Amino acid sequence: GDALLPAPQSISILSTNMKHFLTWSPVIIQGATVRYSVEFQGEYEREYANGSWIPISECSLTTATLCNVTQDISASVPYRLRVRAELGSARSPWGTTEGFFTRAMTSLTPPQLRVLADGHHLLVELADMGPSFQFHVLYWKKGQESRVQQKVTREVSSVVHLDTMEAGAEYCVKAQAHVEAINRSSSFSPTQCVRAQGDTSLWL
């Protein structure tokens, strides 16, 4: 019965940019395919619903040792997660995460951006990081670091107009990602500089 099937070990949550994954070590039974089931519990379930646990259907009887729990860790409260092994009718004890996980613990990476000079126009394109994200874009004329301007945007995967540049001048841009739901920001991306097109008019 159950006693033969050990609980999964090394259970942990990997969370980057508000995407949360539960991982665990496989339970090895020679010649058998072990499956796993995952459940979660928020603070509401602990305090108002008799400590109940909620199964994650996408990770019920899965052979994977990874489960995407992003959709379920969707409030700013402490959560616990657990996983057990299953083989036929045998069930292992539950293995539960150590302590609590709150989505504010996610690690935030700087945004990826592409800075363009289109004639006199300073443009930036930001890679999509997910629905929770907005971006603080800082830009300045090289040499005038004290006159930095900021633009806040949610626009991703399309070009955003930042400024009209002086002919031939060089402009620099950097950005950080911000998540309102947890009120945290990433570090800044590396600075990228581009030069505006020179003046094409000729003095005769």
Place this chain on the structure above:
Amino acid sequence: GSCRVSMSMAEIRAGFTAIKANIQSRDPIRTLSILSHPHSLHKLKPSDRCCITHQLFTFYVDKVFKHCRTEDSFVNRKISSIANSFLSASRKLGQCREQNNCVCGEESTEKFKQILANYEGLNVTSAAMKSLGELDILLDWMEKSR
């Protein structure tokens, strides 16, 4: 003072929208309203808004969500998401009330009494499902009165 609470309305709205049809199909009594009878939330004075919001969040956490468990795993997961968001927000609103930034006037006290009476007028599961089905009434009112 004033009470500013950050909460992800978009996430709550998305969670509710995903299960709204399912939840409302479980509510056979269409002629009654828990939140809007006899008067709409929109009639409340601005000064009463903070208090009624806190009372309603506490009402949903204490009385509603626990009686809305279904046979549908997806629905249960979305209810959990909303319930945990409401719990987080009601905690913050509670802090506002402790700091006297969320005073309860006569109007909000009266309105909340009426909501409780509407709720207790039905059997608990019907009342809970109806209240959950009316969540967009609360969300709309909160967004309009921001």
